[in-house]
Amino acid sequence: xxxxxxxNLFPPYKLGxxxxxxxxxxxxxxxxxxxxxxxxxDYEIKNKNISxxxxxxxYRALDLHWFSSPKNFLELNYSEWKNFNFLRNLISKxxxxxxxxxxxxxxxxxxxxxINFYNKxxxxxxxxxxxxxxxxxxxxxxxxxxxKDKSDRSRTKRNIKIHIENIISKFLPTTIRKLFxxxxxxxxxxxxxxxxxxxxxxxxxxxxxxxxxxxxFSGKIRKPVNxxxxxxxxxxxxxxxxxxxxxxxxxxxxxxxxISVELSIxxxxxxxxxxxxxxxxxxxxGGLIDRITLKDQVPxxxxxxIITNHNVTICPSIGHEAFMTIPLESMxxxxxxxxxxxxxxxxxxxxxKNCLLFYPGNANDLANCISRLIYDDELYNHIQKVGFQLVExxxxxxxxxxxxxxxxxxxxxxxxxxx
Numbered sequence: 001x002x003x004x005x006x007x008n009l010f011p012p013y014k015l016g017x018x019x020x021x022x023x024x025x026x027x028x029x030x031x032x033x034x035x036x037x038x039x040x041x042d043y044e045i046k047n048k049n050i051s052x053x054x055x056x057x058x059y060r061a062l063d064l065h066w067f068s069s070p071k072n073f074l075e076l077n078y079s080e081w082k083n084f085n086f087l088r089n090l091i092s093k094x095x096x097x098x099x100x101x102x103x104x105x106x107x108x109x110x111x112x113x114x115i116n117f118y119n120k121x122x123x124x125x126x127x128x129x130x131x132x133x134x135x136x137x138x139x140x141x142x143x144x145x146x147x148k149d150k151s152d153r154s155r156t157k158r159n160i161k162i163h164i165e166n167i168i169s170k171f172l173p174t175t176i177r178k179l180f181x182x183x184x185x186x187x188x189x190x191x192x193x194x195x196x197x198x199x200x201x202x203x204x205x206x207x208x209x210x211x212x213x214x215x216x217f218s219g220k221i222r223k224p225v226n227x228x229x230x231x232x233x234x235x236x237x238x239x240x241x242x243x244x245x246x247x248x249x250x251x252x253x254x255x256x257x258x259i260s261v262e263l264s265i266x267x268x269x270x271x272x273x274x275x276x277x278x279x280x281x282x283x284x285x286g287g288l289i290d291r292i293t294l295k296d297q298v299p300x301x302x303x304x305x306i307i308t309n310h311n312v313t314i315c316p317s318i319g320h321e322a323f324m325t326i327p328l329e330s331m332x333x334x335x336x337x338x339x340x341x342x343x344x345x346x347x348x349x350x351x352x353k354n355c356l357l358f359y360p361g362n363a364n365d366l367a368n369c370i371s372r373l374i375y376d377d378e379l380y381n382h383i384q385k386v387g388f389q390l391v392e393x394x395x396x397x398x399x400x401x402x403x404x405x406x407x408x409x410x411x412x413x414x415x416x417x418x419x
Contacts, residue, residue: 001412002035004096006087006115008064008107010040011300015237015268017325018131020300021210022102026056028401029408037094039087041107061086066106077168083108091118098412099126105134112138125415127408131187131210131322136198183411185404188323188344206407209348210325211400212391216304216332230261230374233310235303235326238269238276241319243340245279249363250370252286259371263292263314266306307333312373315339318360323347327355328395331387336380338369348395352379354387 009015011023030036037057041064063079070076091099091114099119104112118124128135184205186192196202236242247263254261269276283292298306307313313330315337323344327337337355339345351357356372358365373380 001409002094002097003029003037003100003408004091004094004098005036005038005100005102006104006107006111007038007040007102008062008066008105009043009103010038010058010060013044013060015271015297017210018103021131021325022129024211024213024397025401025404028397029405030056032405037096039090059090062107062111064106065108080108080110084110084114087111087114091124096124098408099124100408101126101128103129103132103134105132105137109138123416125183125412127411128184129187130184130191130195132191133194133320136195183407183415185407186322188347190344190347191322206403208400208404208407209344209395210323210328211395211397212325212328212332213397215301216307216329217392230312230370231264231310232261232312232314232370233264233266233306234314234316235266235298235306236315237271238265238267238279239272240275241317242267243316243318243361245275245282246316246318246361246363246366247314248279248282248286248288248292250366251288251291252282253363253367254370255286255288257367257371259374260291261370261374263288264306264310265292265294266296266298268297269294303329304333307335310335312370313337314366315345316358316360316366317342317345321345328391331355332391332395334384334388336373336383337387338366338373348390352383354383354390356383 005022005026007019007022009019011019014020026036026038037059039059039062041062042060043064045060062083065079070079099115101112101115115126119126182201182204184202185208186195186202186205187207187209189207192202192205192207232247234244234247236244238244244265244267251261251263280294283289283294307330313326313335315324315327317324317340319342321343324339327339327345327349330337331354337349339349339355339357340360341349341351341357342360349355349357356369358369
């Protein structure tokens with residue numbers, strides 16, 4: 001099948017687990033004989049030259065307004081027009097049998113309306129992966145909100161705006177409809193319920209949870225070591241929603257109790273400069289400079305080795321998480337997890353069974369969890385064993401992606417049968 005995949009980010013340029021999951025699914029489908037073409041943003045390609053071993057056809061051409069938006073209306077209008085026409089021409093050129101949409105957060109908003117057009121009038125089936133709140137945020141994009149806003153006090157300005165919109169709408173959509181495709185799947189029941197509460201029809205939508213690639217199943221059995229060498233690791237974006245500061249605060253509490261631990265932080269640190277500044281200030285204030293290493297995001301192939309060189313993986317998210325993959329990858333690597341029960345995490349992370357859970361943002365609670373793993377070998381070994389068994393049984397790549405592939409194939413068949 002000829003499949004066009006649309007995603008705001010795609011490896012090696014990524015922020016977290018979602019983009020890697022997109023690559024893994026695309027690569028699997030390609031190896032299974034499907035003709036995969038990916039169109040994504042040009043994020044970071046001007047600043048880096050990273051090779052990535054795959055056979056996928058990739059167009060890195062779309063603007064990404066996630067981190068820096070157009071400065072004015074003319075720039076915004078040009079971006080929408082340029083990207084809308086690029087994708088339209090690409091679809092006409094490729095003639096895909098199916099369009100597979102991942103996250104469009106930050107992409108020019110009119111792109112999604114274009115997909116709607118091809119689905120409705122050109123009879124191209126569309127399958128949508130929803131692993132976060134991007135679709136809920138789409139209607140609040142700067143582009144659609146600009147045309148929706150009719151609050152200008154000047155009647156003349158309002159009339160001029162309406163006149164301009166009538167002209168522009170002939171070339172670009174200025175409004176967005178609700179979710180049009182019935183072929184949608186979610187990565188957690190929690191996320192599915194969130195969309196349901198916001199007016200989306202989710203009755204027929206299945207849940208396909210994230211998975212763990214084979215390279216994480218190292219087979220190594222790690223034992224806890226004395227507290228002078230107990231090593232913790234955090235992998236993810238360094239942002240307020242991810243709660244990294246909570247780990248530093250917990251280390252300060254442990255230090256006061258005479259418990260010395262080490263922390264390695266791996267993640268993109270330039271997304272929220274003020275938060276990074278607060279983090280570095282706290283590390284310095286707590287006298288933890290020699291106990292904490294802060295490094296940039298690492299290549300995918302380095303992650304399994306990084307995890308297995310630590311005694312515990314900390315996932316301290318404060319904000320909503322649809323379904324985190326780092327805990328699964330850590331469990332597969334036989335390294336215990338301490339995490340927060342936010343969002344979809346509650347669906348598989350069970351306190352004192354396959355992990356330890358602490359209240360989001362509560363450093364005392366986290367410090368207690370760390371201390372327990374240091375001194376309670378029986379607990380450490382128990383959650384290590386149960387966590388590994390959980391992933392091996394339910395979350396391997398070969399158990400999840402075939403279900404996604406079948407769903408995509410069935411979507412195409414059912415779409416044309418219903419036309």
